[in-house]
Amino acid sequence: MSLKSRFDDVSRKRDALSEVPVNPTDVVIERVLSATEALIGGRRTIMAGTNNYLGLTFDPDCIAAGREALSEAGTGTTGSRMANGTYREHLELERELAVFFGTTHAMVFSTGYAANLGALAALLKPGDAVLIDSEAHASLYDGCRLSGADLFRFKHNDPASLSNRLRRLGDRASEALIVVEGLYSVRGDSAPLVEYAQVKEKYGGYLLVDEAHSLGIYGDHGRGLAEHLGVEPSVDFIVGTFSKSLGSIGGFCVSRHDELTLFRYSSRPYIFTASPCPSVIATTRVALRKLEDQSELRDKVWANAKQLYTALENLQLDLGPHLSPVIGIAFEDRVLSLACWQALLEAGVYTNLILPPAAPDGRSLIRCSVTAAHTPRQIDLIIDAFMAVCRQFGIGRDAA
Amino acid sequence: MTSGPDSKMECGDTAGELMELLRKTFDDPPQINPETNIVADLGLESIQVIEYLCEVEDHFDLVIDEEALADVQTITDLADVVEKLIHR
Numbered sequence: 001m002s003l004k005s006r007f008d009d010v011s012r013k014r015d016a017l018s019e020v021p022v023n024p025t026d027v028v029i030e031r032v033l034s035a036t037e038a039l040i041g042g043r044r045t046i047m048a049g050t051n052n053y054l055g056l057t058f059d060p061d062c063i064a065a066g067r068e069a070l071s072e073a074g075t076g077t078t079g080s081r082m083a084n085g086t087y088r089e090h091l092e093l094e095r096e097l098a099v100f101f102g103t104t105h106a107m108v109f110s111t112g113y114a115a116n117l118g119a120l121a122a123l124l125k126p127g128d129a130v131l132i133d134s135e136a137h138a139s140l141y142d143g144c145r146l147s148g149a150d151l152f153r154f155k156h157n158d159p160a161s162l163s164n165r166l167r168r169l170g171d172r173a174s175e176a177l178i179v180v181e182g183l184y185s186v187r188g189d190s191a192p193l194v195e196y197a198q199v200k201e202k203y204g205g206y207l208l209v210d211e212a213h214s215l216g217i218y219g220d221h222g223r224g225l226a227e228h229l230g231v232e233p234s235v236d237f238i239v240g241t242f243s244k245s246l247g248s249i250g251g252f253c254v255s256r257h258d259e260l261t262l263f264r265y266s267s268r269p270y271i272f273t274a275s276p277c278p279s280v281i282a283t284t285r286v287a288l289r290k291l292e293d294q295s296e297l298r299d300k301v302w303a304n305a306k307q308l309y310t311a312l313e314n315l316q317l318d319l320g321p322h323l324s325p326v327i328g329i330a331f332e333d334r335v336l337s338l339a340c341w342q343a344l345l346e347a348g349v350y351t352n353l354i355l356p357p358a359a360p361d362g363r364s365l366i367r368c369s370v371t372a373a374h375t376p377r378q379i380d381l382i383i384d385a386f387m388a389v390c391r392q393f394g395i396g397r398d399a400a
Numbered sequence: 401m402t403s404g405p406d407s408k409m410e411c412g413d414t415a416g417e418l419m420e421l422l423r424k425t426f427d428d429p430p431q432i433n434p435e436t437n438i439v440a441d442l443g444l445e446s447i448q449v450i451e452y453l454c455e456v457e458d459h460f461d462l463v464i465d466e467e468a469l470a471d472v473q474t475i476t477d478l479a480d481v482v483e484k485l486i487h488r
Contacts, residue, residue, distance in 0.1 A: 134450045134451070134454065135447070150465040150467065151465060151466040151467070152463045152464070152465060152466070153450055153453070153454065153466070154454065155451070155454050161454065161458075164458065165463050168457075168461065168462055168463045169463060356445040356446075356447070357445050357446040359447075361447065361448075362444070362445035362447055
């Protein structure tokens with residue numbers, strides 16, 4: 001296959017999407033109006049497909065901190081952490097993350113993707129065994145693959161499947177790394193971390209949990225699903241991102257294992273990229289404090305999640321198994337999912353359309369997410385839009 | 401690639417068992433033969449392939465490293481991988 005012809009399949013798929021009035025991969029946000037609204041296609045639109053779970057992107061204190069950092073430290077660091085890119089504020093954020101998670105060590109990366117890539121590639125080496133949930137995020141897979149470790153998948157959210165594979169690994173199980181997420185971002189289902197911890201206890205090995213979508217949402221302090229389920233002592237490494245509940249961009253890895261400090265010398269995705277710019281670090285630090293201190297944000301996002309999930313459940317749509325701020329609605333028919341997504345957008349509600357291979361089960365999904373900043377009235381408007389779509393296309397409780 | 405301590409399965413008709421497992425992934429099973437290309441001929445999405453491979457691992461009580469599957473296209477290719485693991 002030639003260099004150019006290998007894009008033929010991608011080109012066909014892109015062209016198929018271009019045949020619909022609005023290509024879901026080409027949506028342009030013309031203007032951001034608030035944490036929950038934007039102008040899309042000239043229309044004021046409720047954003048019900050973001051990862052802004054705590055609604056902090058327009059928090060006045062975060063914005064003020066970012067402005068001050070811009071003025072005092074400039075627009076960017078222009079260098080990597082190993083060279084000229086480590087400012088005092090990077091180290092302070094790392095210290096604050098370690099204190100927040102109750103770990104001894106923390107590392108900040110330039111993106112969440114880089115955190116997963118960097119942590120896994122530093123941790124694993126060829127010949128190691130890594131067991132990964134079949135629906136784990138691409139960045140986790142990419143990190144495992146970059147490491148050269150032997151990669152074994154287990155069935156999504158299935159502790160027995162994990163246990164069987166560890167048993168089959170024999171002596172290798174005691175040094176194997178188990179890689180899972182907290183909250184899965186497509187269907188909104190959460191991992192059985194208690195059961196995974198028990199499996200790890202039985203076979204040994206290490207457990208890495210990506211709390212990208214669960215940070216700020218779960219746990220009394222917002223540390224994520226491991227805190228919520230009381231299994232933090234069983235988790236060896238937590239990775240996550242600043243680009244969701246913390247409203248900025250960047251990623252992190254925290255651990256009680258001293259080896260984490262050595263990642264700084266061996267993690268290529270950490271070393272060979274510019275460090276996060278000062279304004280990003282500044283807004284993230286303020287957001288982290290708010291995430292911990294303002295538990296009412298968690299209360300709000302869960303209240304909104306319950307309002308929307310319950311309404312969509314009553315519409316008899318095919319939802320994920322768990323109530324969470326991420327609500328994935330599955331469709332057997334790809335064309336129908338596209339039409340429904342389009343109708344929602346025309347009604348002033350932006351959601352995410354997720355098509356195979358990104359969607360599980362080979363089905364298509366419309367992904368909704370709620371934030372602490374959504375008002376109950378906005379949630380009602382989202383529900384109204386779904387009710388109209390159900391009537392228009394004869395789906396859910398309006399199915400023939 | 402690692403086969404578990406309990407891998408006692410004989411490989412008399414590995415390809416046949418793989419085809420039977422593959423048929424079970426379809427509500428309306430298509431024609432499948434040893435030279436069927438698992439992805440190109442059946443139009444499976446990648447997540448469906450992953451689920452199928454998990455079923456294969458459980459059926460034969462072994463684990464298959466992703467790297468071992470790099471050149472697998474047909475049922476025969478997959479049978480070769482499985483049989484090598486069984487006989488390790």
